[in-house]
Amino acid sequence: MQFTRTEMLPPRAPPVSQSGALKWVRENLFSSWLNATLTILSGLVVYSLVKLSAPWLLHAVWNANSLSECRSVIAANFGPDAGGACWAMIRARWYQWIFGFYPPEVYWRPILNFGLLFVAMAPILFSDNLRGSVKLVGVVAALTILGLALAQGSWGLFALLSAIMLVSLAVAAWAPRYLLIATVLYPFATVWLLWGGSIWGPLLALAGFALIVPVYRALSPRFGLVVATTGGVIVASLWWFVLQGYVADALQTAIPLGIVAVESDKFGGFLLAFLIGVSSISISLPIGILLALGRQSNMVLIKALSVGFIEFVRGVPLITMLFTASLLLQYFLPPRVQFDLILRVIILVTLFSAAYNAEVVRGGLAALPKGQSEAADALGLDYWQAQRLIIMPQALKVSIPGIVSTFIGLFKDTTLVSFVGLQDPLRGITSIVRADIDWKGIYWEPYIFVAAIFFVACYGMSRYSLYLERKLGTDHR
Amino acid sequence: MADTALKLSDDVAVQITGMNKWYGSFHVLRDINITVQKGERIVICGPSGSGKSTLIRCINRLEEHQQGSIIVDGTELTSDLKNIDKVRSEVGMVFQHFNLFPHLTILENLTLAPIWVRKIPKKEAEETAMYFLNKVKIPEQAQKYPGQLSGGQQQRVAIARSLCMKPRIMLFDEPTSALDPEMIKEVLDTMIDLAKEGMTMLCVTHEMGFAQAVANRVIFMDQGQIVEQNEPKEFFSNPKSERTQLFLSQILGH
Numbered sequence A: 001m002q003f004t005r006t007e008m009l010p011p012r013a014p015p016v017s018q019s020g021a022l023k024w025v026r027e028n029l030f031s032s033w034l035n036a037t038l039t040i041l042s043g044l045v046v047y048s049l050v051k052l053s054a055p056w057l058l059h060a061v062w063n064a065n066s067l068s069e070c071r072s073v074i075a076a077n078f079g080p081d082a083g084g085a086c087w088a089m090i091r092a093r094w095y096q097w098i099f100g101f102y103p104p105e106v107y108w109r110p111i112l113n114f115g116l117l118f119v120a121m122a123p124i125l126f127s128d129n130l131r132g133s134v135k136l137v138g139v140v141a142a143l144t145i146l147g148l149a150l151a152q153g154s155w156g157l158f159a160l161l162s163a164i165m166l167v168s169l170a171v172a173a174w175a176p177r178y179l180l181i182a183t184v185l186y187p188f189a190t191v192w193l194l195w196g197g198s199i200w201g202p203l204l205a206l207a208g209f210a211l212i213v214p215v216y217r218a219l220s221p222r223f224g225l226v227v228a229t230t231g232g233v234i235v236a237s238l239w240w241f242v243l244q245g246y247v248a249d250a251l252q253t254a255i256p257l258g259i260v261a262v263e264s265d266k267f268g269g270f271l272l273a274f275l276i277g278v279s280s281i282s283i284s285l286p287i288g289i290l291l292a293l294g295r296q297s298n299m300v301l302i303k304a305l306s307v308g309f310i311e312f313v314r315g316v317p318l319i320t321m322l323f324t325a326s327l328l329l330q331y332f333l334p335p336r337v338q339f340d341l342i343l344r345v346i347i348l349v350t351l352f353s354a355a356y357n358a359e360v361v362r363g364g365l366a367a368l369p370k371g372q373s374e375a376a377d378a379l380g381l382d383y384w385q386a387q388r389l390i391i392m393p394q395a396l397k398v399s400i401p402g403i404v405s406t407f408i409g410l411f412k413d414t415t416l417v418s419f420v421g422l423q424d425p426l427r428g429i430t431s432i433v434r435a436d437i438d439w440k441g442i443y444w445e446p447y448i449f450v451a452a453i454f455f456v457a458c459y460g461m462s463r464y465s466l467y468l469e470r471k472l473g474t475d476h477r
Numbered sequence B: 001m002a003d004t005a006l007k008l009s010d011d012v013a014v015q016i017t018g019m020n021k022w023y024g025s026f027h028v029l030r031d032i033n034i035t036v037q038k039g040e041r042i043v044i045c046g047p048s049g050s051g052k053s054t055l056i057r058c059i060n061r062l063e064e065h066q067q068g069s070i071i072v073d074g075t076e077l078t079s080d081l082k083n084i085d086k087v088r089s090e091v092g093m094v095f096q097h098f099n100l101f102p103h104l105t106i107l108e109n110l111t112l113a114p115i116w117v118r119k120i121p122k123k124e125a126e127e128t129a130m131y132f133l134n135k136v137k138i139p140e141q142a143q144k145y146p147g148q149l150s151g152g153q154q155q156r157v158a159i160a161r162s163l164c165m166k167p168r169i170m171l172f173d174e175p176t177s178a179l180d181p182e183m184i185k186e187v188l189d190t191m192i193d194l195a196k197e198g199m200t201m202l203c204v205t206h207e208m209g210f211a212q213a214v215a216n217r218v219i220f221m222d223q224g225q226i227v228e229q230n231e232p233k234e235f236f237s238n239p240k241s242e243r244t245q246l247f248l249s250q251i252l253g254h
């Protein structure tokens, strides 16, 4: 049975699999009796759904001033028993779902703010993909300018705001690094643009962050990292909660600079949902990461605090927290600080999703081999360097699907703020519009409209997470 | 004892005196005394679970000891973070499973610590990295990711990564035991080169050929204790203790 190969085999192409539509159908839809039955059943379900909704969608009316007018148009065109969608009410009242009761003469402020949101996010979303970020900023700049053109305002204002968007586009294309400045300033710009009033408040709040750095630098060599960080945060908080108000007032009297103020109760609709959603999403991720690290810490106090917080928040319904928040925050904060309702809600929703994010990130941390942090230690990296450069990039990559799920959940949960009297798009605005004499009795159309917008936003997040996974998946693990 | 150690510190690289360590109630290292001179190459061997990894990991404080003292290059390891940082920046370590950073390219793996810990400019760090990649004979892999390299290549990258920090002492924890036989040699050759250049090395390994070729001393451990230490020739040809004889017959026997 002796065998010696005299010639090595050359590589061959893999066998070509047979193809064709019929073959595909047979293999995937009718491969067995069970499969065939299921295929026919689902076909019937789809058919009856289409049959039910098609006439309603096809008989849609876009031009009418009230529901009764809608109905008479449908009856005239399609017979007395025909049903049809009355999209006319969306046409008549869409702006209320978008802006709530925000004054129409300053719609340019939320529009500009929404456009700048994407400018600020571009360097983070597409960190090393210049083309992606230019495309995003380009499309957004075009849409924002279009939106501004449709909004009320003087030509001078329109020119100025368009220039801002075009400059952002230029920066994105030629000096993408500087876009990060927009990212840092964006939160302060948002507060000022949306609520208006004196510019000194947001500027001085920004100065508070600048205080943390020198305090940290001064303390860290002698007392170590934890004391230095805490010290920095305490000094900054003193500034924000005690001093800042007086200084801002003084400056405003000396040098009055500002735009018309808009009260919080004017906010509503998707303006409100996006405001709460975006702020909570962006703040909750870093807090969640810190909580996850705290939970793994071997400092007993920090660990206990993190675990306690996470378990408490996950054990209590968001609505309960929204209700009690107004009371609790009033107790804990100094009397001079008047806490805006929207701000309160943002803080709570943020903490809520931070707890969930912490657990998702913890899962990612647990998936990392212990050798990674050991190698970082052995190379002499300190704790934060190791976390930032070695641990988090890998742990977050594993956690992306979970984190995005949390974010999508959070965004949809923003509708719960209707329980504390804010006008969310779903319950708040919709019930206001439906209470209108003209549109009384309308049912499906507003919900479909609101659902569609939510769907677009959530689907966008989900697609982005797939993109991110694909991009990070290139490291050949 | 500590006093004399500090005085001797000019030519002593590592001085371990009366060191004990427990995992919970399990006494994993018992009364360890080792002095390593600068430029000395020491091989540590012993059966599985005898505490070799634990011992070597104590030297750069990946594990904490509870009793006795460890002085590395004149710095005593205590809970003082500054001392730990100082020791870690002078001691390189190579692990059994390489522990390269999978999300970074080979070049980034090599330049990361020099840039962030030693604060060396990126360009200079990259030059140093290429120098050491040349030395371990894989400069052409610089832009790849660890997952694209063979085990032997990964381990050589790991050695180069430690060398980029210009350490004075190198620790190896079974660097070849996760490798296929044909890759073991390339890693051992790299280590032999390093030994020839006078690097102080402590190496946990069962590669007895390597021990005979480069070691000044072989330390045999069992049950958390140093059972025997001797220069390699004597150690292999004339083991004193029964345990050593048994161990040697097992690993050399087949």
Ligand SMILES: Nc1ncnc2c1ncn2[C@@H]1O[C@H](COP(=O)(O)OP(=O)(O)OP(=O)(O)O)[C@@H](O)[C@H]1O
Pocket (backbone or CB within 6 Å): B023, B026, B028, B046, B047, B048, B049, B050, B051, B052, B053, B054, B055
């Ligand atoms: N983190 C830990 N907690 C508890 N016990 C541990 C821990 N790490 C190791 N041990 C135990 O300590 C003993 C020594 O372990 P160590 O890893 O140092 O052995 P080793 O000599 O390196 O063995 P090997 O040749 O298998 O690597 C073993 O009995 C092991 O089970």
Ligand SMILES: [Mg+2]
Pocket (backbone or CB within 6 Å): B052, B053, B054, B173, B174
């Ligand atoms: Mg071991």
